[in-house]
Amino acid sequence: MELKDLxxxxxxxxxxxxxxxxxxxxxxxxCSHGVVHKILAELIEELxxxxxxxxxxxxxxxxxxxxxxxxxxxEAAHGRAPAVATGISxxxxxxxxxxxxxxxxxxxxxxxxxxxxxxxxxxxxxxxINNGIYGMTGGQMAPTTLEGMVTSxxxxxxxxxxxxxxxxxxxxxxxxxxxxxxxxxxVHTAGxxxxxxxxxxxxxxxxxxxxxxxxxxxVSTCNSGWKMTPIAANKWMEDNMIPYYPxxxxxxxxxxx
Amino acid sequence: MSEIKLMKxxxxxxxxxxRCGCDGYFGYPITxxxxxxxxxxxxxxxxxxxxxxxxxESEVAAINMVYGAAGSGKKAMTSSSSPGISLMAxxxxxxxxxxxxxxxxxxxxxxxxxxxxxxxxxxxxxxxxGGGHGDYKLIVLAPSSVQEMNDFVNLGFELAFKxxxxxxxxxxGALGQMMEKVxxxxxxxxxTSEEINENWGSWATTGKPASRKKNVVSSLVMGSEExxxxxxxxxxxxxxxxxxxxxxxxxxxxxxxFVLVAFGTSSRVCQKSVQIARAKxxxxxxxxxxxxxxxxxxxIKELARKVKGFMSVEMSAGQMVEDIxxxxxxxxxxxxxxxxxxxxxxxxxxxxVVEALEEKFSWEISYGVKRSY
Numbered sequence: 001m002e003l004k005d006l007x008x009x010x011x012x013x014x015x016x017x018x019x020x021x022x023x024x025x026x027x028x029x030x031c032s033h034g035v036v037h038k039i040l041a042e043l044i045e046e047l048x049x050x051x052x053x054x055x056x057x058x059x060x061x062x063x064x065x066x067x068x069x070x071x072x073x074x075e076a077a078h079g080r081a082p083a084v085a086t087g088i089s090x091x092x093x094x095x096x097x098x099x100x101x102x103x104x105x106x107x108x109x110x111x112x113x114x115x116x117x118x119x120x121x122x123x124x125x126x127x128x129i130n131n132g133i134y135g136m137t138g139g140q141m142a143p144t145t146l147e148g149m150v151t152s153x154x155x156x157x158x159x160x161x162x163x164x165x166x167x168x169x170x171x172x173x174x175x176x177x178x179x180x181x182x183x184x185x186x187v188h189t190a191g192x193x194x195x196x197x198x199x200x201x202x203x204x205x206x207x208x209x210x211x212x213x214x215x216x217x218x219v220s221t222c223n224s225g226w227k228m229t230p231i232a233a234n235k236w237m238e239d240n241m242i243p244y245y246p247x248x249x250x251x252x253x254x255x256x257x
Numbered sequence: 258m259s260e261i262k263l264m265k266x267x268x269x270x271x272x273x274x275x276r277c278g279c280d281g282y283f284g285y286p287i288t289x290x291x292x293x294x295x296x297x298x299x300x301x302x303x304x305x306x307x308x309x310x311x312x313x314e315s316e317v318a319a320i321n322m323v324y325g326a327a328g329s330g331k332k333a334m335t336s337s338s339s340p341g342i343s344l345m346a347x348x349x350x351x352x353x354x355x356x357x358x359x360x361x362x363x364x365x366x367x368x369x370x371x372x373x374x375x376x377x378x379x380x381x382x383x384x385x386x387g388g389g390h391g392d393y394k395l396i397v398l399a400p401s402s403v404q405e406m407n408d409f410v411n412l413g414f415e416l417a418f419k420x421x422x423x424x425x426x427x428x429x430g431a432l433g434q435m436m437e438k439v440x441x442x443x444x445x446x447x448x449t450s451e452e453i454n455e456n457w458g459s460w461a462t463t464g465k466p467a468s469r470k471k472n473v474v475s476s477l478v479m480g481s482e483e484x485x486x487x488x489x490x491x492x493x494x495x496x497x498x499x500x501x502x503x504x505x506x507x508x509x510x511x512x513x514x515f516v517l518v519a520f521g522t523s524s525r526v527c528q529k530s531v532q533i534a535r536a537k538x539x540x541x542x543x544x545x546x547x548x549x550x551x552x553x554x555x556x557i558k559e560l561a562r563k564v565k566g567f568m569s570v571e572m573s574a575g576q577m578v579e580d581i582x583x584x585x586x587x588x589x590x591x592x593x594x595x596x597x598x599x600x601x602x603x604x605x606x607x608x609x610v611v612e613a614l615e616e617k618f619s620w621e622i623s624y625g626v627k628r629s630y
Contacts, residue, residue, distance in 0.1 A: 052464045056325070057475075066473045072462035074328045075475035077351050080321035083313070087325025087333065088462065090309045091281050095464050113321070116314035 017041040019050055021068050030230025032220030033062055033129060035187040039197045040100075040127070041069050043204055052095045054088050056081040058110075060102035061135040079110025082117030085124045096207055098125035104134045107143040107169040114173070121178025121212035121255045125203050128170065128215065131222035132241060139225035143167040146240055151225070166244060170217040174250035180211040182251040186219045186242065188234040199249075212255030219245045260441045266406045267433040269441075270336060270362055270426075271296035273410035274308070278447040279360075280331035281309040283322035285341060288374045289430035290364035293336045306447055316341040320348030320361075327357040328474035330453040330461025332414050336362035338430070339380050340371060342388070349423060350389030353491075354476025356460075358417035360410065361395075362426040364433040367602035375602025376429035376522055379573040384427045385550040385580070392488055394495045396424040396502065397549040399520040403437035405547075411442060416502060420494055421460075427549060429572070431522045431604060495551075504547035505556055509535070513542030515618060516560055518581055519570040520546050522604060527570050529607035534614065539622065541614065549577070554584040561590035565621045568614050570605065571598040591627060593618070 016022075020041035027033045044050050050071055057065040059078035066073035076084040081099035089097040106114050106128050114126065133151055134140040140153040146166050148157040158166070174182040181203050185196035196218060203214035219241050223233035264272070270293050274282060284294045294312060302308035309326075313319035319335045326333035337345060342363045352359055365380045367373035384397045396416045398409045406428060413424040448456075454463060465471045478484040509531055510516055519527040524545040534541035544560065546553050557567070567585065569578035575596040582594045597613035599605045621627060 051466050054329070054462045054464060063477060066471075066475065070465070070471055072465045072471050073473045073475075074325060074462055075355075075473065075477055076324070077321060077347055080317065080324075080348070083318040083321035084325035084328070086311070086318075087281065087283065087322035087327075088329050089325075090311060090322070091326050091329055091331045091333075092464070112314055113318050116318065 017045045019045040019070050021070055023067060025068055026064055027061065028224045030221060030223040030233060031061070032131065032187050032218060035193060036127065036129065036196070036218055037065065037068050039193070039200055043197065043201050044069070044071065047201070047204060047208070049096050049208070054092070054095055054097050056085045056088070056097070056099040058099070058101040058105040060105045062100050062102060062129065063136065065100050079105050079108070080113055081105065082110065082113040082122070082124070082126065086117055086120070086122050089122055089124050093123065096204065098127060098207070100127045101129070102135070103128070103130045103132065103142040103144040107167050111169070114169070115176070118173050118213045118215065119176045119178045123207055123210050124213060125207050126213065126215045127200070128217040129220050130217055130245065131220040131225070132166070133222045133225040135222045135225050143169070146244060168245065170215065170250060173215050177256050179213045179215055179251060180253060180255045181206050181214040181249070183215070183249045184217040184219060184245060184247050186237070186247055188221065188237060217245070219247065259443070262439055262441060263436055264403060264439050265292060265434060265436050266403045266428065267292035267364065268296045269403050269407045269439055270410060271300065273407045273442060274334055275300060275302040275306060276442045276444050277411040277414060278306070278332060278445040279308055279334055279414070280447055281311070281326045281333045282335065283311050283313050283319040283326070283333065284335050285313050285316045285319050285337065287338045287341045289366060289376075289433050290336050290338050290362070292433070293362070308447065316344035317348065320345035320352070323359050324348055324352055324355070324357060327352065327359040328355065328462050330457035330463060332448070334360035334362070336364065338364045338366045339368050339377070342380060342383065346383070346389035349395070350391055350393060351476050352423045353393035353395070354391060355474050356421040357423065357474065358414070358421050359423050360413040360417060360426070361423055362428065365427065365429040367600065373602035374430065376431035376604060377572050377600070377602055378429060378521060378523060379576070379600065380427065381549065381571070381573055381576040384425055385552065393491060394498070394550050396420065396422060396498060398424065398426050399547060399549050400426060400428050400432060401521050401524045401545060403432065403435065403439045406432060407439050407442060420498060422494065427521070429522050499551040499554070502548055503551045503553050503555070505553040506545040506547060507556065508543040508545065510542035510544060510560060512540055514540040514565045515542070515614060516564050516567050517541060517543045517570050517610065517614070518546070518557070518567055518577065519543065520549060520577070523570045523572050526605055526607050527610060530610040530614070533607055533611045537611070539614070552580050552584070554587070557581060557584035558588035561585045561588040561592045564592055565627050566593040566595065566618050568595045568597055568617060570610055571596065572600070572604060573598055574600055593621070593627070
């Protein structure tokens, strides 16, 4: 049997989403961003919402998210994506608007914007990639960097007396009445990817049903910033990140509670 | 049938926004302009035109909400006062970099820092030279009456969309708080989705129909050559504004030997100063720039060839005077350029302006000729 004989529609088991651009990603091998982008593209296609979707890209490694998913995008200033998404969503209430932000963007410089957007219950999805480090600028400490974790600005490890504690911002978000669904997921195994996709789908359906803010944290690796191989980074994340940032739903309720 | 009312400048900004078909206002309270949002909230335009009014958690958030709305092809505006505009400077730079049209109003107060809540013009540099980071310009309109506060809301939006650039109304606490007779604009409907798609569909993030490529609103460019090309395009746009959009008012300049240059509140003071000076036999005129960027360079150059001197009258330490000096220098004229101003929220009196003119131009007044150096 020749290869060409195998390439038939009935033999197709997996296909790249048409909403995902046919291009190389700039992310490092082993990075979680690519997987989350892929899931988002698949869900936008599955839900048939490409024409009403507007993404807001952050400043950070995902600044180029707009190169990879074939939808309208706005690129926000550092940390301001929830405010930008507010402006879009308020004027296009029937569009599906989401922000895609890292831990420095969302939990540090953009802490005020995310809190207030979630508190107002803006009808948006927030995708929060938490890898405990600033990837794009070269591996500095993030608000979510674990105690003792070495980064370029904590070369002796994060010292809580100097730097404070790793922030579980998703737990704070879950306290806000404007949010309806708040969850923490990961994408380091096939099972985790499936669960994460299920959560993101639910979050997107909530927004389409105008249920207020849905917030999905994805505990992620940054093997370049962590100075590890992708496999070692996944292991380190399981052993260190997930105990501090446990996976699962933090809130599944209705807006106003 | 036009509607004539007695209204506060700040209230008129709100009313004019509703009437010109503004889609969204995002703001944060700050004296002396809080009446803009208060008026909007009382008027409830969302019931009438569908306009969205939202109190943001900060000026930083407000300007980024404007960015999101403007990036979607909507008419979005914000208003604030000096310290709040400083907080917005980042967002304004991004708006200029992403070439988004919007309207920003600065009802200026005295600075620096928390300063005073009284009127000031000390944000001139911030308004006309950029204000945030990077090489950019705003279209800056300076009203001098409540009527112009009304008129410049619509004009600001028109120019902003014409050039895909933020426009800024630079006014002050006196004009914001004073009540005057105003002829309100006729109601214009908000743009429909079809109009937005037709006019701004090439860049606005309305949601991507199958018929077009995706739109990406961004100010990020990785290659320096590409970024320089962007900058050159912006500079060409600013040059076009200088060529086409200069607005000013000349008051008794035809026979003037001395010209006061003033905008906004200080130009109102100077109208009276011109009368006082003329009663004293001094041939004084007033040039009132209406657009601060583009600055009315040409008319100053023309005047520079025939007058003995200019005096910039400002409620600041002397900022616009630098632009007047540049114009006079470019004209190759040796007309002298002086400055007189008050700071910290004080409005100069017409009499002290005339006194300053007499003192600063005592040589020219005494000897009747230009002083040479």
